[in-house]
Amino acid sequence: MTTELTTLLVELFVALLILIGAGFTLLGSFGLVRLSDLYERLHTPTKATTLGVGSLLIASAVFFTWREPGVSLHEVLVAVFLFITAPVSAHLIAKAALHQRTPSHSGLPPETLLEKHDGHGTRTKPDTDPKQKPSQTD
Helix, strand or coil: CCHHHHHHHHHHHHHHHHHHHHHHHHHHHHHHHHCCCHHHHCHHHHHHHHHHHHHHHHHHHHHHHHHCCCCCCHHHHHHHHHHHHHHHHHHHHHHHHHHCCCCCCCCCCCHHHHHHHHCCCCCCCHHHCCCCCCCCCC
């Protein structure tokens, strides 16, 4: 294989990774603007945008490893940090939103399930007790 052909293949691979990364990042940004509530908006930055930025970082690592002597590990370390912290932060945001009973379009889980995950069995809103009968006025 000639040097020009190898260079062309590496550059095409890097260009493909950049296009994939840009597409996922654009999709994640569009979903963040388009989706309606907090729970739905958590998915796009943690899934699509993480894949997009990860692809861009891998493209950068491949390019600089190819162009310069030695292995470029800076981008790999940033990608590992991103893949670890994005899901953890999204989980913590979702858990805080459930704890605060932030409403969503699909509705919150039943109070009994929320109480179990809160760690205490007290209700935050006594008027939402399903065992209470509605008052009948004539």
